[in-house]
Amino acid sequence: MIELQHLTKRFATQGGTVVALNDINLTIRDGDVYGIIGMSGAGKSTLVRCINMLERPDEGNVIVNGKQMQDLRAADLRAARREITMIFQQFNLLMQRTCLRNIMFPMELAKAPGDKAEARARELLELVGLPDKADAYPAQLSGGQKQRIAIARALATDPKVLLCDEATSALDPNTTHAILQLIQKINRELGITVVIITHQMSVVEEVCNRVAILDNGTVVEEGEVQAIFSHPTSKAARRLVYPAGAPQAEVLPGHKLVRVAFGGTQTTDKPLVASLAIECGALVSIMAADTRIVNGQTLGSMLLALPDDDKAAAALEYIRNYPGITFEEVNG
Numbered sequence: 365m366i367e368l369q370h371l372t373k374r375f376a377t378q379g380g381t382v383v384a385l386n387d388i389n390l391t392i393r394d395g396d397v398y399g400i401i402g403m404s405g406a407g408k409s410t411l412v413r414c415i416n417m418l419e420r421p422d423e424g425n426v427i428v429n430g431k432q433m434q435d436l437r438a439a440d441l442r443a444a445r446r447e448i449t450m451i452f453q454q455f456n457l458l459m460q461r462t463c464l465r466n467i468m469f470p471m472e473l474a475k476a477p478g479d480k481a482e483a484r485a486r487e488l489l490e491l492v493g494l495p496d497k498a499d500a501y502p503a504q505l506s507g508g509q510k511q512r513i514a515i516a517r518a519l520a521t522d523p524k525v526l527l528c529d530e531a532t533s534a535l536d537p538n539t540t541h542a543i544l545q546l547i548q549k550i551n552r553e554l555g556i557t558v559v560i561i562t563h564q565m566s567v568v569e570e571v572c573n574r575v576a577i578l579d580n581g582t583v584v585e586e587g588e589v590q591a592i593f594s595h596p597t598s599k600a601a602r603r604l605v606y607p608a609g610a611p612q613a614e615v616l617p618g619h620k621l622v623r624v625a626f627g628g629t630q631t632t633d634k635p636l637v638a639s640l641a642i643e644c645g646a647l648v649s650i651m652a653a654d655t656r657i658v659n660g661q662t663l664g665s666m667l668l669a670l671p672d673d674d675k676a677a678a679a680l681e682y683i684r685n686y687p688g689i690t691f692e693e694v695n696g
């Protein structure tokens with residue numbers, strides 16, 4: 365388990381002090397694939413670098429599997445970092461070493477016997493799907509293959525936690541999907557807790573079970589991915605979940621805008637829009653509709669324009685009590 369308690373990190377710059385993280389409190393449970401998402405400059409990289417003490421927090425505690433990370437002495441910190449490994453957007457492979465020797469590198473640092481290190485490295489090449497690239501150099505690989513080698517290297521010390529800092533941001537959508545599948549496999553089959561830093565909601569949507577939304581150095585929303593997707597409450601979460609923004613209320617004068625979110629199959633039993641017309645006499649217009657797969661489950665959302673007349677209150681009450689959906693009024 366990773367616990368971040370009252371974590372604050374400031375940087376002194378020529379223009380003054382930048383508060384990169386401001387009183388962050390988060391718990392990441394064993395086995396989670398935990399997303400940390402936010403716009404550029406929100407503090408994501410600083411946060412993840414505080415978990416393994418690549419950055420030292422100014423205030424607060426980082427506790428990983430019961431250990432206070434900032435209190436560890438150098439040798440203990442090196443040992444802890446073997447259990448909390450990291451992959452990066454730019455892969456950070458050693459260009460003069462073959463793939464096999466890149467993967468062996470952390471085991472060499474940990475003074476593992478050479479034959480064992482090589483055998484383990486070959487196993488990891490299998491695991492990441494590149495058994496034939498042992499003798500290739502990183503320059504001979506595609507971006508996705510480089511990230512697979514970086515993942516194999518990160519797994520070489522049998523970590524408990526894998527930190528991924530924008531690990532798919534340099535990759536095309538198909539390769540991103542393949543790497544996310546590999547990360548999910550590692551999580552499920554090896555039981556490794558994964559923390560994914562990203563600015564892409566699609567990444568969170570595909571693999572994470574929980575997410576924290578970071579804005580300007582603070583956590584503005586945290587929870588199950590599906591709950592946040594179906595009912596984002598903070599401005600930052602809405603910006604990420606509805607990047608195109610909500611249509612303005614003035615688009616249809618005399619109407620209320622209502623956003624509903626539902627599990628994809630739930631509407632088929634009893635269609636909401638038709639039911640509103642028949643049972644409440646409310647003739648709603650669908651302004652926008654979207655279905656997405658979130659963490660393996662279908663999630664739909666619709667933006668409805670509801671005539672603001674004498675039937676509106678009853679219609680809103682009807683929507684509020686409709687099974688299996690969440691709803692909110694949208695004010696422009």
Ligand SMILES: Nc1ncnc2c1ncn2[C@@H]1O[C@H](COP(=O)(O)OP(=O)(O)OP(=O)(O)O)[C@@H](O)[C@H]1O
Pocket residue numbers: 375376377382383384402403404405406407408409410411563
């Ligand atoms: N070493 C540093 N010195 C000074 N300021 C820094 C340093 N590292 C980060 N910052 C500042 O801290 C804030 C958070 O930066 P951070 O890199 O953590 O954000 P981010 O969410 O990862 O952004 P991006 O997605 O663009 O990488 C920014 O205002 C950044 O300029």
